Amino acid sequence: MNNVAGDRLTAAQLYEILRLRVDVFVVEQECPYPEIDGRDLLPTTRHLWTEDFGSYLRILADPDGVSRIGRVVTAKAARGKGLSAELMKAALDHIGDADSVLDSQTYATGFYAKFGFVPEGEEFLEDGIPHITMRRLRVAR
Template sequence: MYQTTLITFNELTVSSLYQLLKLRTDIFVVEQDCPYPELDNRDQDALHGLAYEGEKLIGCLRILPRKSSGAVSIGRVAVQVDYRSHGIARRLLNEAIAYLQEQGEVLIDLQAQAHLKEFYGSFGFEEKSEIYLEDGIPHLDMQMQLSEVPKRLQE
């Protein structure tokens, strides 16, 4: 079975950090053929959601602190190819949303790849922009008011 956790950057072990950076680079740079600076100097301030099978990192996301808009941001949601369609991203997102609610946050921003609009919409995220290109990949801005999250997603 899969284990998930939310931890700060300073709680990452060297092995976990390496696996995290490799997973994100493998997906966002190599698989998506998108040369961009994956290391953006924002991980140090983020809370990291990690999914493991044993000692192997198979999925991740990060939560960035509240911006001037009053919203926290979830991003860098990734799952290794062999583990997709196993509910790992859904589990990580549900845990992140529940955590943010417990912390009293009320607004979450997300830059979604356009083909994942329905997936994020199933959590309660709503479109807030037209589709635009970011690093050559169609994206759109989405946002969720936490007070409107259906109870069934909190379980």
């Protein structure tokens, strides 16, 4: 498992991350969208990926102080091996007890619910794909 701040990524790591995200989100899901959004190299952005870049996600620091999990992706050849679950556990370990949010493709809400995320608001289209915002509230101790 790799966990690297945006300003610590090597060129080769960034290349592999962008290649995976484009392969799945742009090519496989046929969603031409601006993949490079200016947030990947920020020191507050965390990138988590499994060996060989089979699965990946990033954690953003939203302006309101909430951690935003995004770009959760698994390569077609690596699916069904539990890699995304492994990454989600690592992401939540990194975030700790703080509130966190993500925008889930609606078919994946059951997956995120296993990690304590609950839908909020209305379904919306992002790049032609139905999504819903999901939130995991601060864990009371």
